Amino acid sequence: MKKIVVEVNGKKVSKEIQDHTTLSGLLRDILNLTGTHIGCDTSQCGACVVHVDGKSIKSCTALAADLDGSKITTIEGLASNGKLHPMQEAFKKMHGLQCGFCTPGMVMSAVDLLKNKKNPSDQEIRDWLEGNICRCTGYHNIVAAVKEAASKM
Amino acid sequence: MKTFNYHSAKDVKEASKLASSNSAFLAGGMTTIPSMKLGLASYKDIIDIKRIKKLTGIKVSGKTVTIGATTKHSEVASSKDVKKAIPSLAALAEGIGDPQVRNRGTIGGSIANNDPAADYPSACIALNATIHTNNRSIDAEKFFRGMFETCLKSTEVIETIEFSIPEKSSYQKLPNPASRYAIIGVYVAKHKTGINVGVTGAKSCVYNDKDLAGALTKNFSSSAIDSVKISSSGMNSDIHASSDYRANMVKAFAKKAVDAC
Numbered sequence: 001m002k003k004i005v006v007e008v009n010g011k012k013v014s015k016e017i018q019d020h021t022t023l024s025g026l027l028r029d030i031l032n033l034t035g036t037h038i039g040c041d042t043s044q045c046g047a048c049v050v051h052v053d054g055k056s057i058k059s060c061t062a063l064a065a066d067l068d069g070s071k072i073t074t075i076e077g078l079a080s081n082g083k084l085h086p087m088q089e090a091f092k093k094m095h096g097l098q099c100g101f102c103t104p105g106m107v108m109s110a111v112d113l114l115k116n117k118k119n120p121s122d123q124e125i126r127d128w129l130e131g132n133i134c135r136c137t138g139y140h141n142i143v144a145a146v147k148e149a150a151s152k153m
Numbered sequence: 154m155k156t157f158n159y160h161s162a163k164d165v166k167e168a169s170k171l172a173s174s175n176s177a178f179l180a181g182g183m184t185t186i187p188s189m190k191l192g193l194a195s196y197k198d199i200i201d202i203k204r205i206k207k208l209t210g211i212k213v214s215g216k217t218v219t220i221g222a223t224t225k226h227s228e229v230a231s232s233k234d235v236k237k238a239i240p241s242l243a244a245l246a247e248g249i250g251d252p253q254v255r256n257r258g259t260i261g262g263s264i265a266n267n268d269p270a271a272d273y274p275s276a277c278i279a280l281n282a283t284i285h286t287n288n289r290s291i292d293a294e295k296f297f298r299g300m301f302e303t304c305l306k307s308t309e310v311i312e313t314i315e316f317s318i319p320e321k322s323s324y325q326k327l328p329n330p331a332s333r334y335a336i337i338g339v340y341v342a343k344h345k346t347g348i349n350v351g352v353t354g355a356k357s358c359v360y361n362d363k364d365l366a367g368a369l370t371k372n373f374s375s376s377a378i379d380s381v382k383i384s385s386s387g388m389n390s391d392i393h394a395s396s397d398y399r400a401n402m403v404k405a406f407a408k409k410a411v412d413a414c
Binding site for chain 1: 154155156157158159161179182183186187189190191199201203227251252253254256257331332333
């Protein structure tokens with residue numbers, strides 16, 4: 001067992017975890033933040049993307065013990081004061097989801113993209129979302145949603 | 154995933170001391186963690202080397218680019234120094250996996266794992282890399298031994314990888330459309346001292362294609378490659394590509410790389 005202190009969505013959290021606990025396991029099973037989804041569990045699908053110290057990573061493939069002292073933002077941490085994040089609004093407006101399973105990862109990934117590139121092209125959006133797999137939408141409306149968010153942010 | 158003892162080493166000496174035949178060093182974990190989850194690997198001890206400061210960073214001197222073992226792909230891809238000194242190396246890093254993999258995965262992890270379809274091993278071969286460990290300095294040609302095999306000892310830690318800056322170079326790959334691993338990747342580099350053609354994805358281990366390098370030494374142009382016969386013998390054959398197709402692609406991508414130099 002290891003003791004870690006992390007900041008999750010702005011709140012300090014101190015937990016005893018097993019050495020092999022992943023970040024996705026910490027978030028979902030220990031902190032009950034089930035917005036972060038586990039699809040493949042081996043870092044291909046991107047449903048589990050969260051931000052660690054401002055960068056998007058796949059939480060299924062990071063050990064929680066390794067993240068002691070980190071600042072973590074999950075899909076639950078995007079909205080503020082009950083108001084959706086512009087990226088969440090854009091996914092809603094542009095129908096950037098159907099079943100919604102991949103959506104938390106898509107949104108977290110896309111938010112990271114816009115941090116580094118204010119007005120990405122369609123190709124840049126598609127390249128960036130390389131590691132996020134969606135089985136429903138054909139990606140078209142996801143790209144449209146990211147563009148919509150870029151115009152609002 | 155089977156449990157293990159997690160250690161975060163404060164320096165290389167401690168990391169090496171903790172290591173045994175039943176341990177693994179953890180840098181980015183992009184292969185190690187999924188492999189443990191899939192039951193392909195299990196270890197008693199996982200020794201995290203990410204917090205060892207001296208293992209990360211990029212230094213460019215007159216003739217070489219030296220990259221710390223735990224430097225992430227995204228850092229190599231976005232480094233102004235690497236882009237200026239060896240643009241093909243920054244471009245290679247930008248083409249690995251996806252953004253989240255590049256935010257975690259490391260150069261040292263990639264070469265220590267020596268996946269037959271990984272990108273970085275071809276760069277090591279093409280750019281006459283020297284792999285510096287806590288014990289010795291190893292030429293890339295001697296470092297990569299076979300499928301997922303290197304000459305590293307279980308207690309040996311890669312510290313830096315030193316690349317020679319070529320006169321010109323290019324890495325071209327046919328990526329697997331899902332994983333972005335190389336179905337074929339060809340890294341052509343022209344140095345004052347000679348030409349290397351690092352090929353990944355084709356065989357069980359990265360190699361320097363001497364026939365292609367020989368043809369390019371006589372005439373550095375893509376047309377010089379036309380007459381080189383690439384045998385499919387010993388090439389990988391799987392659901393992604395047959396060995397004949399791979400042999401053909403080695404040639405096609407070598408030409409592409411020369412044209413892009």
